[in-house]
Amino acid sequence: MSEDGADPQPYRLRADNLTLAYDNRTVATSLGVIIPDGSFTVVVGPNACGKSTLLRALARMLRPRTGAVYLDGALITSLPSKEVARRLGMLPQTSIAPDGITVADLVARGRYPHQRLLRQWSREDERAATEAMTSTGVDDLADRFVDELSGGQRQRVWLAMALAQQTPILLLDEPTTFLDIAHQVEVLDLCADLHEERRRTLVAVLHDLNHACRYATHLIVMGGGRIVAQGRSEEIVTAELVEDVFGLRCRIITDPEVGTPLVVPAARARRHPEAARVPAAKAQVTA
Amino acid sequence: MRVAGDRISVRVLPRSAVVCVLLLAAAVVVGVFALTTGDYPISVYDVVRTLLGRGSEANEFIVTELRLPRAIAALGVGAALGMAGAVFQSISRNPLGSPDIVGLTVGSATGALLQIIVLGGGPVAVAVGSVVGGILTAVAVYLLAFRTGALGYRLVLVGIGVGAVLESVNSYLLVRSSLTEATAAQFWLTGSLNGRGWEDVRPLVGALVALLPVTFALGRDLRMLEMGDDAARAVGVPVERRRFAALLCGIALTALATATAGPIAFVALVAPQLVRRLTLVTGPNLVPSALMGATLLIVSDFAAQRLLAPTQLPVGVMTAGVGGVYLAWLLTREWRSGRA
Numbered sequence: 001m002s003e004d005g006a007d008p009q010p011y012r013l014r015a016d017n018l019t020l021a022y023d024n025r026t027v028a029t030s031l032g033v034i035i036p037d038g039s040f041t042v043v044v045g046p047n048a049c050g051k052s053t054l055l056r057a058l059a060r061m062l063r064p065r066t067g068a069v070y071l072d073g074a075l076i077t078s079l080p081s082k083e084v085a086r087r088l089g090m091l092p093q094t095s096i097a098p099d100g101i102t103v104a105d106l107v108a109r110g111r112y113p114h115q116r117l118l119r120q121w122s123r124e125d126e127r128a129a130t131e132a133m134t135s136t137g138v139d140d141l142a143d144r145f146v147d148e149l150s151g152g153q154r155q156r157v158w159l160a161m162a163l164a165q166q167t168p169i170l171l172l173d174e175p176t177t178f179l180d181i182a183h184q185v186e187v188l189d190l191c192a193d194l195h196e197e198r199r200r201t202l203v204a205v206l207h208d209l210n211h212a213c214r215y216a217t218h219l220i221v222m223g224g225g226r227i228v229a230q231g232r233s234e235e236i237v238t239a240e241l242v243e244d245v246f247g248l249r250c251r252i253i254t255d256p257e258v259g260t261p262l263v264v265p266a267a268r269a270r271r272h273p274e275a276a277r278v279p280a281a282k283a284q285v286t287a
Numbered sequence: 288m289r290v291a292g293d294r295i296s297v298r299v300l301p302r303s304a305v306v307c308v309l310l311l312a313a314a315v316v317v318g319v320f321a322l323t324t325g326d327y328p329i330s331v332y333d334v335v336r337t338l339l340g341r342g343s344e345a346n347e348f349i350v351t352e353l354r355l356p357r358a359i360a361a362l363g364v365g366a367a368l369g370m371a372g373a374v375f376q377s378i379s380r381n382p383l384g385s386p387d388i389v390g391l392t393v394g395s396a397t398g399a400l401l402q403i404i405v406l407g408g409g410p411v412a413v414a415v416g417s418v419v420g421g422i423l424t425a426v427a428v429y430l431l432a433f434r435t436g437a438l439g440y441r442l443v444l445v446g447i448g449v450g451a452v453l454e455s456v457n458s459y460l461l462v463r464s465s466l467t468e469a470t471a472a473q474f475w476l477t478g479s480l481n482g483r484g485w486e487d488v489r490p491l492v493g494a495l496v497a498l499l500p501v502t503f504a505l506g507r508d509l510r511m512l513e514m515g516d517d518a519a520r521a522v523g524v525p526v527e528r529r530r531f532a533a534l535l536c537g538i539a540l541t542a543l544a545t546a547t548a549g550p551i552a553f554v555a556l557v558a559p560q561l562v563r564r565l566t567l568v569t570g571p572n573l574v575p576s577a578l579m580g581a582t583l584l585i586v587s588d589f590a591a592q593r594l595l596a597p598t599q600l601p602v603g604v605m606t607a608g609v610g611g612v613y614l615a616w617l618l619t620r621e622w623r624s625g626r627a
Contacts (some may be wrong), residue, residue: 062521085523092517096380098510098569105569112511113523117504120298167523 003121012037012201013058013088013169017067020053020225027053028225031067035169035218040195041203042212046246051205052093052173054222058203059090059171071169085113089167091158093174097146104142104159107133110164132163136190152183159187163194170194172204176211184208188215209246213237213260221245237261303566311576314362321361321589322354326597335470336623352484359462360483360547361588361602362581363491365554367544369580370502370573372555373562374537377509379442382617385556386541389446394424394454396476399549400457403472404464413475414546421542424449426623429534452546478551478603480588483575491547498543502536509533510570511533536606551603553610554580560617 005256018031028050035041043051057063058069060076062081069076076084087111096222097106109134111125133139135158141149146157156173161176162170176184192215195202206212212219213233221229221236223245242250242263247268322334328336329346336342337350372385377388386392398420402408408416432445457476461469508529511519516526544551558579562572587605594600 056517059521061517081520081525082523085521090517090519090521092515095518096513096515098513100567101569108512109511110522112507115507117507119296120507122298160520178564205546 008237011035013073013103013254015058015069017066018057020050020057020062021065031227035201035203038199038201039218040216041218042216043205043220043222044209044212049222050225051222055171055205056172060084082113089165090161090171091160091173091175095158101146103138103144104116105147106157107160107164110161113165128166129164132160136160151178155179155187169201174205174207209263214255214258233260294304300568303568306565307575307578310582314582317585317589318358321358321585322350325354325590356485356488357480357483359488360491363495363587364544364548365581365584366577367495367540368554369558370577371537371540373559373571373573373576374502376559378511378515378533381443382560383443384407387555389428389442390424390450390453391421391541392545393450395545396550397453399475400460400472404460404468417545418542420527421537421545426539428563475549477601478549480548481599481602487547493544498536498540502553505529505533506571506573549603552607554606557610557613558583596619
C-alpha cells in the first residue's frame with residue numbers, strides 16, 4: 001500500500017487481511033480476496049464458514065476488525081455511501097418488502113443512489129427500472145403486490161431492484177436459498193447472462209458446490225473462517241479439497257453438460273448391511 | 288413530474304396529492320368554523336372578514352386574540368404529532384411504535400408533574416419539564432431497546448415497559464400532592480388547548496417551521512430503511528446516521544406538541560394509519576400524516592368545545608375516547624394476522 005492509502009493494484013474490488021467479527025465472536029481471520037474484473041466470482045464453503053460475512057464486508061455492511069476493503073483503489077469506508085452504491089450493488093439475504101408495495105415500486109427503489117431531493121425520477125431512472133424488470137422477466141408483474149408473489153418471483157423482483165441500481169459490480173448473498181431446483185438454475189442462468197452480456201462483475205455466495213463449479217469463472221473456497229483455495233474450479237476442486245473443507249468423502253467427475261467438476265458424494269457405509277440385500281435380491285430376479 | 292428538461296423531477300403520486308389537498312381543505316374549513324364558536328358566536332362571513340383585517344374591533348379581539356391562537360395551536364400540535372407518529376412507526380416498522388405507545392408522552396408527563404407538584408414551576412417551567420422528560424425517556428428507551436439491527440418489536444415492548452414504570456411514578460406524584468396541585472396536574476395530564484394564546488403559539492410555529500422540512504427531507508431515507516438495514520445500506524443510505532437524525536426529529540416533534548398541549552393521546556398513533564389506508568402508499572407518508580394529524584386535532588378540539596357546550600371538554604378526552612376504540616380494533620386485527 002502506498003502512503004496516501006491508495007491501492008496500487010488494478011482490481012476494482014479487493015480486500016486485504018480482513019478479520020471479521022460480530023460483537024466479540026470472530027468469524028473469519030486474515031482474508032485476502034481479489035475479485036477479478038469482469039468475473040463471475042462465487043464464494044462457497046460449509047455453513048458458518050464466514051462466506052456471507054465476507055460478502056457483507058465487501059459491501060461495507062460490516063466494518064472489519066482489521067484490514068480493509070478497497071473499491072477502485074480507495075478505502076471503501078472513505079467513500080460516500082451513495083457513491084459506493086453507484087458502483088457496487090448488493091442483494092442482501094434478508095430484505096423486507098414493505099406491506100402492500102407493488103413490484104414496480106420496489107424495483108424503482110433501486111434507483112435511490114442516482115436520485116436527489118430535487119431529482120426523484122428522471123427518464124434515466126424510468127429506463128433503468130424498466131430494463132431491470134425486463135431482463136429479470138418480471139415486467140408483466142409490475143403492478144402486482146410483492147407479498148402475493150411466489151418465492152421464485154419474489155427473488156427475481158429483488159434481483160431486479162439490485163439491477164436497477166446499474167452498478168458495474170454486483171454482490172449476491174445466497175440468491176438461490178428457498179428456491180426449488182428449477183428456480184435456482186433460472187436465477188443462476190440469469191446471473192450468467194448478466195455477466196456475459198452486460199460485462200458486470202458478479203460476486204455470489206452459493207451453498208451448492210456443484211452450482212458454484214458450473215457458474216463461477218473464479219471460485220473462492222472458504223473453510224473455518226479462512227480462504228482455502230481460489231481460482232478456476234477445474235484447477236482447484238479436488239476430492240481432497242472437498243473432504244478437507246466440507247468433511248465429505250466424494251468423487252469428482254466431469255459435468256457432462258459443461259465440463260466443469262461435479263461433486264458426487266461417496267455412498268454411505270450402511271449401518272445395517274442386511275437391509276441392502278433386499279433390493280439386491282430383487283435385482284437378481286429381474287436379471 | 289419533471290421540470291427543466293430532465294434536471295429537476297419530483298415524484299407526486301396522484302392519490303396522495305388528492306388526499307393531501309382534501310385534508311388541508313378539511314383542516315382549514317373546520318378551523319374557520321372553530322373560530323365562529325364560543326360564548327359569543329360570530330358568523331363565518333364575519334370571521335373571514337376579520338381574518339382579512341376588515342372586521343369590527345370586538346370581532347378582531349375575539350377572533351385574532353382569543354380564538355385564532357387556539358386554532359393554530361391545534362393545527363400545529365396535530366401536525367407535529369402526525370408526523371412524529373409516522374416517523375416512529377416507520378423506524379420501528381410497527382403501527383404500534385408511535386410515541387404515545389412507547390412511553391414518550393408518559394415521560395413528558397413525568398417531567399411536567401415534577402415541575403407542577405415537586406418544584407412548583409410556572410407554565411414555562413412545566414413546558415420545559417415535559418420536553419426534558421420526553422427526551423430523557425426517549426434516550427432510556429433507545430438505549431434499552433437498541434441492539435444492532437432489529438429495533439421494531441423491542442422498541443415497542445421496551446417502550447411499553449418504560450411507560451408503565453413512569454406511569455406508576457406519575458401516580459405516586461399525584462397521590463402525594465395537595466388537592467390544588469393534583470387538580471392542576473390532572474388538567475395538564477388530559478391534554479388541552481384551552482386558553483392557548485400567542486405566547487404559546489409563536490414558539491410552536493417557529494419550531495415547526497424548522498423541524499417539518501428537515502423531517503420531510505429524511506422521508507426518502509426512511510422509506511429505504513423500511514426494507515431492512517442491509518437493503519438500505521446497499522442502495523447507499525448511511526443507515527445509522529439517518530435513523531438517528533429521524534429519531535431526533537420525531538422526539539423533538541413529540542416533545543414540542545406535548546409542551547404546548549399536554550399529552551394528547553392517539554393522534555400520533557392513528558394519523559399515519561388512517562393515511563396509509565387512504566393513500567394506499569407504503570412508506571412513511573410524512574406530509575399526509577402531518578395534515579391528517581392537524582385535521583384530527585382541530586376536529587377533536589372543535590367537537591370538544593361544541594359537544595357539551597357551554598362546558599368545554601379538554602381535547603385530550605376526545606382523542607382518547609375516539610383513539611381508544613381505534614387502538615382496540617388495531618390490536619385485534621394485528622393479533623389475528625399474527626403480527627402482534
